[in-house]
Amino acid sequence: MNGMTQIAQPVLVTGANGFIGRRVVEKLINEGVKVRALVLQGEQIPSSWTDSVEVVCGNLSDTASVEKATEGAATIIHLAAVVSDWGDEKLFWEFTVEGSRRVFDQAVKTGARVVLVSSIVYYGDKIYSQSCPEETERGKSLGPYSRTKQAQEDLAWEYHRNQGMKLSVVRPANVFGPGSGPWLHDVVGVLQSGSPGLVSGGKMNAGLVYVDNVADIIILAASKDEALGRAFNACDGLSVTWKEYFSDIAFMIGAKNPGSVPRPLALGSAYVCEWIWKKLGIKKRPPATIEALNLVASENRIPNDRVKIELGYEPQISYSEGLKRTREYIENEFTGLKKKSDPFFNGKLAFITGGSSGIGLATAFRLASKGCGVVLFARGHEKLNRACHDIMVRTGASIPVHSISMDASDNDDVQKKIDLAVSQYGVPDFLINAAGIGCGDLFENISFEQFDRVMKTNVYGVRNTTSAILPYMKEKKGGHIVNLSSVAGLIGMYGYSIYSSSKYALIGMSEGLRSELKRFDIGVTLICPPEVNTPFLEEEAGSLPAESRMVKNLAGLLEPETVADAIVNGIKKKKFMVIPGIEANFLYFWHRISNGLLTRLPSDWIVSFAAWENGKTEEMEAKS
Structure with a gap:
């Protein structure tokens, strides 16, 4: 893609074995870029990495692992974080925030350029109430994920302003595609269970972005000087609603279209569930969380004008092509979900x-x-x-x-x-x-x-x-x-x-x-x-x-x-x-x-x- 050859090498990708990380690594190695991947000990390494990627096993809580991974790296694409709307908040802070601090410390020492992959949850509750261009100040956080993502990004900007760290920030919207946890696997689970997956009819914009398009934006932010000191929303600018997206996935797996609940009922249920789960110390995710509702119950107005104007970005994978690839993934990976035709029709x-x-x-x-x-x-x-x-x-x-x-x-x-x-x-x-x-x-x-x-x-x-x-x-x-x-x-x-x-x-x-x-x-x-x-x-x-x-x-x-x-x-x-x-x-x-x-x-x-x-x-x- 444009700008790929301008990226300073070698490139370290943290969280390289994750949903977005894998696509970033694949795009880089396809263009002959020297890549180093920081992955967790015991994770299965893609066979396509065998001769093309230098793999470092470790995690962000270990300073020695971070030092080894960042040594000599000219560009750091920082994706590693705890990504969930529920869990032990101490773990979120240790990996997402303090782990990032270790990465930033090394970046300052080595002079490496950093692309921090944040999230639109940085905008907090403002996602529900307004359009969120990049200059929007962060809103109220609604869970451990948004709290630590806000803290992580604030920390990155602090290193940029006070210690001269070369920084660009990418804020992906709701990323879909093969392998997506929240927007494919979890959606399939909801549809299979017959639970209502939509809020207020699901008529709100889903703020979707295909995973390959996010990877393109991340690499542009790592390659172009115009991206330094700037934050960029990563969103495809689609008009697809939550109802349309959930219905498309339902169609692929042969499930009924999801039901819907009114927003006040959904929000009330989420508050009650979170209170009970916290009181009882239940670790398993509750049926509804305020963090998740902030996305599925909101009109996700996430403009992508800045990345188009400043970095020359245009989405390469359309929604229909993204659905096609997602359907192929479902057919190959979810063998138990293959849609059965009706003998009558x-x-x-x-x-x-x-x-x-x-x-x-x-x-x-x-x-x-x-x-x-x-x-x-x-x-x-x-x-x-x-x-x-x-x-x-x-x-x-x-x-x-x-x-x-x-x-x-x-x-x-x-x-x-x-x-x-x-x-x-x-x-x-x-x-x-x-x-x-x-x-x-x-x-x-x-x-x-x-x-x-x-x-x-x-x-x-x-x-x-x-x-x-x-x-x-x-x-x-x-x-x-x-x-x-x-x-x-x-x-x-x-x-x-x-x-x-x-x-x-x-x-x-x-x-x-x-x-x-x-x-x-x-x-x-x-x-x-x-x-x-x-x-x-x-x-x-x-x-x-x-x-x-x-x-x-x-x-x-x-x-x-x-x-x-x-x-x-x-x-x-x-x-x-x-x-x-x-x-x-x-x-x-x-x-x-x-x-x-x-x-x-x-x-x-x-x-x-x-x-x-x-x-x-x-x-x-x-x-x-």
Whole structure:
């Protein structure tokens, strides 16, 4: 990489046998750099080091070991530390802080350049409350790891200012990749156990950085004069959330997506657990710690502008490539975790309309995870390509994934594209009609053109794709069709007169199809979810009346993955009507047994209250 030849040699890497250390050593020896590695006595040495690395066995608590390791070293990449969110704090201080002091003493004596690999935990509780560029002053520490990392870095800067030690600091964010302890092995453990691994839905930025990218930044900091006296965040600048990352790992190991707990509950549990563990002197890590929650329950806003501008850094390994390498590691190292395909779906084929986002894409992921090939249909080429790429990254390209741009509301286009798909990929076993659009507004505000567009997409679109597929399924003598309706197709709602019309129509169509197609062994499943967290929510926000927002809360909010699970289970169990979500089922139950009375009355009351509250707000604004 750039700057590698400028690094002063030999290079000592402490903690060389660790997760990040190994990648740093490998990159250095691949470029012919003379490397010395300080490793713990008894650690297994990688075979690739045999003729390329001078190995010194010892630890930072032993001055003689440190002196031997640092002798003649021109550059010291200091990674060794106790890395955990729980444990004997005396051990943290002895190795992370006092061990670093021994390294710094030798660096001052020999004039060696030091790159201290710190951590974003240096920012303490500020990770939760703000963006953390490098000039951010350290926040309150939340455990032994952050306390000793702050003390270690403070000590390094003290040596730099007072004794002239040549210093650069790298603060890695949440490092993932093959071999990661907290962000792979521990995540796998959580997913296997079925414990909730997310906080507040996991919608916060995970602040991820791939391990090779961290190694690149460390080597740049050791090579470039511009890095002297500077600290650098090591983060890939991704928009990946904790939910997305945990779900990606779950997909790789064939586990269910993780559950979530509210932040106050998670934080309260962590405080209680830590108090009990300390009182009882329990050494084993508690189920939750405040230190860990500071990362997984925070919007990790870790800018990487400085390292890009000052050192010319650009991430070389993308998130998708990092996932691919992580999946390969899991397949090779975690033999007991190899994902098993579902015999019911394995080797079969699904056509999915609306497959580039939302429920359609979530269903594609679910089916692909079970060994089912998928062909995605949607209007936009770019979104389709991205969706296919994401699915292939998760599956390792072992599952057939294809896409065709198609406008479901255009019958001629549908017939042409379905014929093309069948000729290229075969007759599908499943047709998932997930394409649809919404229109949340009062009837009087909706134009004929809007009404026409909703009906053409939501109703005619299902008619078009089903009509194009049926001859093939009949010839094949089997298949399954899934139509995506809504709770709004079961219970009319304020502000959804047009949307409900289209979804009510799908229920009647599906009832008729079920009866007509049964003798051909073609099943029909009707999915009626409540509100789902899809792009539709943002699209309707500008026009949806306040009364509608309050009424639809009665049925709850689901994630696309939950609806996808309901679709997959509905197909497998050959159910006709599936209503995902406890609240939605409860609401429909009361609607049926009361002939609508027990849903209309509370709805009318909520609409009246919302109108009154809205009028009161407008009156106050007028007065002000």
